[in-house]
Amino acid sequence: MTESTNYATYENVENTLSANRDDLRYDWSVDEVTDLFKLPLMDLVLQAQLVHRRYFESNKVQLSKLISVKTGGCPEDCFYCPQSGHYHTDVAAEKILALNEVMKQAKQARDEGASRFCMGAAWRNPSDKDLEEVCAMVEGVRDLGLETCATLGMLTEPQAKRLKQSGLDYYNHNLDTSEEYYSEIITTRTYESRLETVNYVRGAGINVCCGGILGMGEKRADRAELLANLANMDEHPESVPINMLIPVAGTPLEDQPRFDSIEFVSTIAIAKMMMPASVIRLSAGREKMSDELQALCFLAGASSIFVGEKLLTAPNSGPTRDNDLFARLGINRDERAVMGS
Ligand code: SAM
Ligand code: DTB
Ligand code: SF4
Numbered sequence: 001m002t003e004s005t006n007y008a009t010y011e012n013v014e015n016t017l018s019a020n021r022d023d024l025r026y027d028w029s030v031d032e033v034t035d036l037f038k039l040p041l042m043d044l045v046l047q048a049q050l051v052h053r054r055y056f057e058s059n060k061v062q063l064s065k066l067i068s069v070k071t072g073g074c075p076e077d078c079f080y081c082p083q084s085g086h087y088h089t090d091v092a093a094e095k096i097l098a099l100n101e102v103m104k105q106a107k108q109a110r111d112e113g114a115s116r117f118c119m120g121a122a123w124r125n126p127s128d129k130d131l132e133e134v135c136a137m138v139e140g141v142r143d144l145g146l147e148t149c150a151t152l153g154m155l156t157e158p159q160a161k162r163l164k165q166s167g168l169d170y171y172n173h174n175l176d177t178s179e180e181y182y183s184e185i186i187t188t189r190t191y192e193s194r195l196e197t198v199n200y201v202r203g204a205g206i207n208v209c210c211g212g213i214l215g216m217g218e219k220r221a222d223r224a225e226l227l228a229n230l231a232n233m234d235e236h237p238e239s240v241p242i243n244m245l246i247p248v249a250g251t252p253l254e255d256q257p258r259f260d261s262i263e264f265v266s267t268i269a270i271a272k273m274m275m276p277a278s279v280i281r282l283s284a285g286r287e288k289m290s291d292e293l294q295a296l297c298f299l300a301g302a303s304s305i306f307v308g309e310k311l312l313t314a315p316n317s318g319p320t321r322d323n324d325l326f327a328r329l330g331i332n333r334d335e336r337a338v339m340g341s
Contacts, residue, residue, distance in 0.1 A: 028231050028274060033224035036270045041262060048269035048301040051276040060334035061326070062116070062279060062304040064149065065109035068312040069137065070096045070121035070130075076153075079185040080216055082248040082313050083122035089250035091313045096121070099136055106141045112307065112319060115335050117141045118149035118172065120312045124189070125154040135166035142167045149209060154189070155197050160204035170239060171201040172209035178225035181218045185253075202235065211241035211281070214267055215259025223267055231274040239304070240278050242268055244285025246314045261289075265296045272301030279304045287317050291325050298331065 036044070052058075073085045073093025082089040106117050119137055126134065131152075138148045150163065151172035163171065175198075176182060179191040202208055210233075212226045230237060244264055247256045271280050281304040282297045289297075309318045317325075326332070 024236060024277060025274070026232050026234070026236075028228045030221065030224050030228050033228050033270065033274070034221060036273065037220055037224060037266060041266060041269075044266055044269040044273070045296070045300045048272040049299055052272055052301040052303065055277045056279075056303055057334065059329075059331050060303065061298065061331050062334040063114045063307045064116040064118050064281070064304060065105075065112070065114035065308050066118045066120060066306045066311050067097075067102070067105050067109075068122070069102060069119045069134065070094070070123060071313060072122055074122035075124050076188045077186060079252040080213060080245055080248075082251055084251070087250045087252070089248055093122075096130065096133055099133070099140060102137045103140050103144075106144055106146060109308070110144055110146055113333050114146070114307055115333075116147040116149055116170070117144075118151065118170075118306075120151045120172075121153065122312075123153040125156075126152045126159065128159070131159055131162060135162060135168075138163065138166040138168050151209075154193055155200050157200045157203065160197075160200035160206065164204040164206050168206055170207040170209045172239075172241065173197050173201065174211050174213070174241065174243075175226055175229055176212045177216060177218050178222035179229070180225075181216070181222040185216055198233070198237075202233075207239065208233075208235070208237040209239035209241060209281075210237040211239075211243070211271075211283070213243040213245050213284070214264055215245035215256060215285075216253055217256060220263070223263075227267070227271055227274055230271075236275040236278045238278060239281060240271055240275060241281040241283040242271060242302070243283040244289070246284050246288075246311075248314065258288075259285075261293050261296075265293070265300050268297050268302050269300035281305065284311055284314065287315050291328070294325065295329055298329065303334070 071094040072083045072091045074083045077084055077086045082091045109117050141148050147169045149170035149172055150168055175194055182191045198208055198210055244259055245256055247254050268280055280302045282302040306316055308316055310316055
């Protein structure tokens, strides 16, 4: 009896519990999050998958395509980043891409099944002239029927409003780690400035995409604080990218040991439990993950990926491998990841 009761309960959870945003919490303490990390992995993953199904269709993953519209030569010194002008990496500085090149890549992304097109730039912040060029890209890409996302560095309040006016759907600006650890990996800007830009983006009515990187040598307490900082924002970011560090030759983090897979899955599950209505994106580092690890991440509530052979400058899992994996896992691509939106 107990077994069938359990199944019935499970069916109930999937079929009858409707998403209720009043349930969302914004008052997480770091200790409470740290306690979640101590739970057995199976309990975390099960809870995360159940909570995921209250807000999202099961077995669906949303696909975003990322391109670099301005590569390399960045004045910032982010220790993880191959595009910083402070380090000698294989990435050369380039000029901003022409609109017709961006449109060509956006059409290709749409034909390959992506529903969102994300444009990244290696800037500390865009100049107003740069911003106008990006706004023209946003308008063009929207006209193709794709959602748009940009990640251009720090913004002023008027710049966030200008991006909204051009039709930008999402802005990506990561907290990346805890406030304390942030100052050990970046000296050229502050955590406070990250929060300020996120607030301008939110205030302008653009969806917030904000997450972090795991495996930079941070402690579990830093990961717990990062998640608390994300979940305690006035509204949860609609999109939460969780990146596994890609250690790139020439950057200060090039020799960082590979991050523990189980801790990675736990972090995804906890992010989903804390921000159940948000889309957790399995982001950088997927290329080096096994099929089984990616499957565990989807079970833990990740429901979005970057597609294509390349991220901004680093390699990514290509379409052949991704299509094969999705077919074997019974996963379908999701055009609109948020239920009812
Ligand atoms: N320049 C803008 C900024 O820093 O906000 C936007 C582009 S920046 C490359 C976007 C994000 O990429 C960073 O916040 C970081 O999370 C991620 N990233 C960069 N290099 C990475 C690496 N080697 N491994 C994993 N994630 C990385
Ligand atoms: C995010 O959180 N991950 C993406 C996106 N936002 C811009 C970037 C990953 C970059 C990986 C290193 C590279 O390709 O240069
Ligand atoms: Fe520049 Fe962004 Fe890379 Fe930092 S993460 S060096 S701001 S491109």
